[in-house]
Amino acid sequence: MALGKDYPGQDCSLSRALEMLGERWTLLVVQNAIYGVRRFSDFQVRLDIPKAVLSDRLARLTEGGVLEKRAYQASPVRYEYVPTDAGVELWPVVYALGVWGYRHIGGEPPRLFRHAECGAALLPSTDCSACGPVHPRDVEMYPGPGAKRTDRVSQAMNRPRRLLVPVELEPQA
Amino acid sequence: MALGKDYPGQDCSLSRALEMLGERWTLLVVQNAIYGVRRFSDFQVRLDIPKAVLSDRLARLTEGGVLEKRAYQASPVRYEYVPTDAGVELWPVVYALGVWGYRHIGGEPPRLFRHAECGAALLPSTDCSACGPVHPRDVEMYPGPGAKRTDRVSQAMNRPRRLLVPVELEPQA
């Protein structure tokens, strides 16, 4: 969406945010990063995203300070992409858009969220209905009736789990 | 972004929301509709958006139930686009993305927001720091240090005003 062609002349914070996040796939990558997806191949499996686009999006998000790229092993060197603080602060955006999609476009919710400390559901905002504002690390995600994907990464995410905790795959059968 | 090419196989509410809202310009159109912009030419002046794209976005948002198109006069027939309830519910999304853009990309905020009843600023969420959740119609917007646009529509929006109230232009000099 952006890539050299910005929203020219806009004085708006929203347009600046969309420069970074508004391209196709970008916000889905960020969402999955918050859900704990870390590795190139895991993003690819879960999103069915063309490799060239994923490569571009990860690079731009890294450059823009939303994700951090780091080697999690040497020889062979392998990379993971971890949300920065700025990335974690996109949780309200991702959640609000998801709630809107569920409410106004329909279908079953594929994932539900509750405050891990007290078990209460989140509001339409990311606040806990009992305790108020909740950091995403204290949010537990569990599968809802709309969960349909069967790839290995999605399966690993189908157990109740906290946000931001890295997804670990089962060793392959 | 979408237009026949969806996010195939995604079971996610976010991807469904992005089908409707994720194309270039779409969220900026929604934002301005919430700010009170109503007419084709006013969107165009404020956004510097190509007419063909604006036409497409307004049609898709109307079809998707985010905006309602209605004639505000006959002879000559003239149309306005007004946010539906579903459109108004995008206020938290628009606000959260704007806050993120301001915090993490920088620049001065072009607009500030306060709870009209009590005058207190909004939190990073759309809640009032004193009173809790606030409907957008009770939010007052006023220009911040980053307001730069000089077109007639932006000028008309530079007085403190409630969200959702239609922008009325001064008769031209």
Add this chain to the structure above:
DNA sequence: CACCGTTGGTTCAGTGAATGAACCGGGGTA
């Protein structure tokens, strides 16, 4: 040693979408 699998990519041709300029048509207004 040859070969294969995994991870994390790049390259490239084809297709679809955005851009910006030109044009259009129904009414008012001078």
Add this chain to the structure above:
DNA sequence: TACCCCGGTTCATTCACTGAACCAACGGTG
């Protein structure tokens, strides 16, 4: 009559997305 406003449509060019093929480093297997 001529001109302007509003709300568009059309079209050639440019740009981005897609999907398939390819690549390279390394480890493991026979």
